[in-house]
Amino acid sequence: MLSRCFILSLICNILIAQLSISGSLKPSGMFRISDHSRIDLPFRIAELELGYTMGDFDFMLNSAVEYRWGENNYVFDLREAYTVWFPNWGEVKFGKQIHAWGIVDGNNPTDNLNAYDYYFMFLPGTDRKVGSLSAAMTVYWGDWQLEGVIIPDHIPNRMPFHEPDFPFQIPIEPSKYEKIDNSLEYGVRLKITLGETDIGISYFDGRDRSFSLLGVDTFNIIKIDPKFGYRATSVFGLNMVTFIDDITLRAEVGYFSTKNDFQESWFRFFVTEAEYVQYVIQFEYRTVSSSTIGAQLIGNHVLNAVGQTVDLVTMDPVAINTDNFVPGLGTPFAMIAEQSLSIVGSGMFFDESLELGYNLLINLEEKGQMVGVNAAYSLIENWSIDGSVSYFKGDDNPQNKFEQLEDFSHFQFQLAYSF
Amino acid sequence: MIRTIFLLIIIFSTTYPQDGLAIAKMVDERKAPQDIVSKTTMLLTNSKGKTRTSTILSKSINNGSKQILWFLNPADDKGVAFLKIEHDDKADEMRMWLPAFKKVRRISSSKKGDSFMGSDLSYEDMTNRALDENNYKRLDDDTIDSKACFVLEVVPNAEIKSSYSKHITWIEKETLMAIREESYDRGGNLRKKKTFIFKPVSGYNVVSEIFVEDIQKSHSTKLTIADIKVDSGLAESLFQEKNLKRLPRN
Numbered sequence: 001m002l003s004r005c006f007i008l009s010l011i012c013n014i015l016i017a018q019l020s021i022s023g024s025l026k027p028s029g030m031f032r033i034s035d036h037s038r039i040d041l042p043f044r045i046a047e048l049e050l051g052y053t054m055g056d057f058d059f060m061l062n063s064a065v066e067y068r069w070g071e072n073n074y075v076f077d078l079r080e081a082y083t084v085w086f087p088n089w090g091e092v093k094f095g096k097q098i099h100a101w102g103i104v105d106g107n108n109p110t111d112n113l114n115a116y117d118y119y120f121m122f123l124p125g126t127d128r129k130v131g132s133l134s135a136a137m138t139v140y141w142g143d144w145q146l147e148g149v150i151i152p153d154h155i156p157n158r159m160p161f162h163e164p165d166f167p168f169q170i171p172i173e174p175s176k177y178e179k180i181d182n183s184l185e186y187g188v189r190l191k192i193t194l195g196e197t198d199i200g201i202s203y204f205d206g207r208d209r210s211f212s213l214l215g216v217d218t219f220n221i222i223k224i225d226p227k228f229g230y231r232a233t234s235v236f237g238l239n240m241v242t243f244i245d246d247i248t249l250r251a252e253v254g255y256f257s258t259k260n261d262f263q264e265s266w267f268r269f270f271v272t273e274a275e276y277v278q279y280v281i282q283f284e285y286r287t288v289s290s291s292t293i294g295a296q297l298i299g300n301h302v303l304n305a306v307g308q309t310v311d312l313v314t315m316d317p318v319a320i321n322t323d324n325f326v327p328g329l330g331t332p333f334a335m336i337a338e339q340s341l342s343i344v345g346s347g348m349f350f351d352e353s354l355e356l357g358y359n360l361l362i363n364l365e366e367k368g369q370m371v372g373v374n375a376a377y378s379l380i381e382n383w384s385i386d387g388s389v390s391y392f393k394g395d396d397n398p399q400n401k402f403e404q405l406e407d408f409s410h411f412q413f414q415l416a417y418s419f
Numbered sequence: 420m421i422r423t424i425f426l427l428i429i430i431f432s433t434t435y436p437q438d439g440l441a442i443a444k445m446v447d448e449r450k451a452p453q454d455i456v457s458k459t460t461m462l463l464t465n466s467k468g469k470t471r472t473s474t475i476l477s478k479s480i481n482n483g484s485k486q487i488l489w490f491l492n493p494a495d496d497k498g499v500a501f502l503k504i505e506h507d508d509k510a511d512e513m514r515m516w517l518p519a520f521k522k523v524r525r526i527s528s529s530k531k532g533d534s535f536m537g538s539d540l541s542y543e544d545m546t547n548r549a550l551d552e553n554n555y556k557r558l559d560d561d562t563i564d565s566k567a568c569f570v571l572e573v574v575p576n577a578e579i580k581s582s583y584s585k586h587i588t589w590i591e592k593e594t595l596m597a598i599r600e601e602s603y604d605r606g607g608n609l610r611k612k613k614t615f616i617f618k619p620v621s622g623y624n625v626v627s628e629i630f631v632e633d634i635q636k637s638h639s640t641k642l643t644i645a646d647i648k649v650d651s652g653l654a655e656s657l658f659q660e661k662n663l664k665r666l667p668r669n
Contacts (some may be wrong), residue, residue: 020497020666022494022497022498024494030644035533041444051666053665053666057667086661086665088656090661091661091664099519099521100520100521100522107490117600124520125517125519125520125521125522126519126520126521137662140660140661145660193512195509195510196509196510199526241525243510243527243528243529245529246530248527248531286527286530307538349536353465353467353469378471381471381472381493382493382494382495384495390578399589418493418494418495419494
């Protein structure tokens with residue numbers, strides 16, 4: 001009898017549950033401006049999101065299929081699979097998921113819970129992130145919000161090794177990474193609403209998502225055996241949004257403290273310690289015609305860096321300082337230039353059938369800029385044709401990031417169907 | 420004699436409200452539901468006849484002073500949600516949930532003239548008009564579709580920074596429901612024509628269709644409001660950020 005009641009109850013629950021399916025098909029092509037050759041990098045040709053709601057619980061699946069022209073190679077990627085419980089006081093999430101912290105658009109120094117997928121670095125929102133198995137709990141209490149996230153395993157950035165078409169070449173692909181004894185990472189965030197201002201503070205304790213040279217095995221006399229891995233890094237974050245007349249001001253700053261904490265006795269590990277800040281200040285303004293204009297000042301400053309490393313070619317020791325220290329965590333765009341200015345705008349034209357946008361990224365420290373224009377035309381409901389042009393201009397210095405990006409100047413087409 | 424004059428004043432003031440503010444107060448105090456749940460189909464039509472349809476689930480309390488909206492359609496907007504909380508003593512709060520970014524974005528409530536999701540309705544059009552934030556002048560009565568109407572000129576006070584210079588509103592005398600409105604831009608030119616159709620639901624008159632035509636843009640929006648439920652006991656706690664993230668089942 002009891003088992004019948006249980007089965008009946010289960011069937012009733014399933015019947016009253018709600019299934020939602022959404023997704024998109026987006027065949028896309030990217031071509032160099034210089035010689036019109038195809039840029040051979042993978043893109044997400046299909047995305048599928050499944051949601052299943054039952055009582056106070058949601059079950060979410062988010063997947064994508066990556067495709068690369070020429071190779072006829074499809075790769076399935078289960079990007080997220082998690083459960084959310086919505087009690088009266090907040091929400092609890094568990095599973096492989098993507099988190100989003102920070103208050104500015106796109107470049108968030110305080111958003112370090114997930115790794116980045118460098119193949120999709122130029123995509124907006126969560127499309128550029130890698131999901132990680134984690135548990136998160138958010139408590140809402142009036143104008144206060146408190147969130148805690150625990151990530152049991154460190155997930156590094158997905159880096160495009162041996163990809164000649166990727167704009168930045170990674171000189172070495174480590175065959176293995178140093179094992180992390182305690183890979184638990186966690187983050188805490190508090191948000192308060194004070195009238196027309198939202199203020200947030202956050203703390204993250206974990207590891208770099210980009211690898212560094214941690215040491216060299218000095219006992220190996222046959223060949224140089226470099227040791228790669230991920231430094232321990234913590235981040236204090238502060239962010240705010242406020243409104244000054246018709247202007248919206250968003251600001252976000254992250255203070256990073258990192259060190260190489262690998263200290264095994266028979267290897268030689270370098271001592272490395274550094275502190276750096278990344279910040280983004282964003283202004284937004286909507287014109288009378290409902291067009292949007294926004295500007296971001298993006299900065300990355302190494303405050304202090306000490307330690308040593310070696311030149312892997314000559315094996316000469318090299319002292320680490322604020323000029324040659326490379327951060328392994330934070331918003332990737334802050335690493336393109338010490339200080340840059342991004343200007344974006346968008347508006348609807350031709351009787352609202354065409355959405356046009358532009359973006360301009362200017363390196364304020366040395367010569368370099370990126371100019372981008374994008375257009376989206378909605379053919380019929382749920383179908384659109386998107387096109388964009390991105391043009392990078394550096395100087396003749398091969399170390400200049402914008403110079404490295406020059407050959408990546410491209411135009412892109414995409415046909416999108418959403419369902 | 421004094422008693423007769425006093426009685427005449429009472430009868431006169433209740434039968435023939437002379438000034439616009441009195442009519443606006445009557446409209447404001449009209450019997451209204453505590454909360455409304457509805458499903459709205461929003462049809463946008465441009466000058467070339469091209470259309471775009473959205474379906475929105477709306478829940479509101481206190482005559483719309485707290486409102487939460489979830490977009491159910493089209494596919495590329497599905498899951499986008501909007502929370503509006505009007506305050507008497509401070510600026511209104513507006514927040515949007517953008518599923519693609521997994522972020523709740525606080526947006527400015529000062530730019531009242533901004534279009535709501537590409538429609539001909541602005542955020543100001545979706546906000547209640549506080550009695551003390553406008554000046555009301557009664558114009559000559561009119562008849563629309565055989566319905567006797569009060570006609571009010573509503574001029575927003577300078578301090579509320581309205582995107583309109585004035586509205587002319589036709590209010591059906593029998594029901595005290597607005598059935599037509601013309602809104603003029605800051606330059607005094609006609610900007611929008613709005614018509615409202617309402618129907619009785621559980622003893623209340625509830626708007627069931629809104630047609631807004633932007634004269635200057637030759638663009639129109641038709642809102643068809645269906646599945647209307649009133650006084651279903653919505654809790655104040657529904658109107659908080661966390662509920663933006665989850666499409667309700669009903």
